[in-house]
Amino acid sequence: MSPTKRVPAPRLPRRSTLLLKDNWYVGAWSAELEPGATLARRICDQALVLFRTETGAVAALEDRCIHRGMPLSQGGECEGEIIRCPYHGLEFNAQGMCTKIPGQAQIPAAARVISFPVIERDAMIWVWVGAADRADPERVPSYPYHRDPAWVWTYDTLEVKAGWLLLTDNLLDLSHLQYVHRRTIGGDPLEDGRAQLSATRDGDRVFVARWLLDMAAPPFHKQMCGFAGNIDRWQEIEFRTGLIQFYSGATDANSGARQGRRDGGMHLRHLHCITPETETRTRYLFSVARNFRVDDAALTRRLQQLALATFREDQALLEVQQRRLAEDPNRALLDTCNDIGTVHARRIVAERVTEQGRRIEQTR
């Protein structure tokens, strides 16, 4: 692009299908990848094979052999420090370098599969499929609730046939709880109507806070922590592209939670990893962590099942919504007062995608 060419200002995207490659995404849970295991993944339309070598290193390579284009994930074996193509046996190390061509002594220096930056942190495998020189490891967030022994956590994954921004919208607008999750986590429409909502943007992050003060404890809260009287509840959401951290909790009413005194009570940390596979498919990895009744394995199972049942309700809805939106993807939609976080988030995505477009133009 010439320096004088005008660059349009970021517009708020209505389409649910914008792919942002210059971003860290969670490709898999660490537990999914034992030494010697391989996984097929797709992130932002990039086919990948993930594998873990004998020494524990995790690699993310393009899932396409340089010889005849065979997907390495389709029967490829990881042995020692290499992955072997299932077709004619070419071998590649974790950096993508070809280390063996059966029957051929010389290996050309250019014989390599594209490798992608990968970081394993807090029980998650993060992959970057954008410009490699932009992959700043510092931007992979720390998530202490997956490693702090004061917390216990459980996790699961859903493959959602809907665009990643639809899932982002869903998680940032909690006014859907009382309608979509009536049979699971629900919410009292009258109480929810009293929620005090605020949203602020800080750089590439958005913070949404929702407070319900001095309200009767719902059955779930009573069962979890035995609240006897009214409670103050909060739902705090931190958005960054591809990731939403959700902190919900409650303490006895008027005990100062909103002013920062949150000792005791109930604390749940939900992590939502939103990984775009294609424009219309999303890998949704979520975890639930708690710091109460941490030795109660039955409760861990129950929370895992509850989270799965709840997010399947979202999945069913998002897939129908995706199909309807696809019929006319550029048509305007109406934002409501509950979308204050969503609007900030969509603006950030628009800016990041525009920046990515400029970067691609400049490298042409």
Ligand code: FES
């Ligand atoms: S296609 Fe991979 S070795 Fe031939």
Ligand SMILES: [Fe+2]
């Ligand atoms: Fe939901």
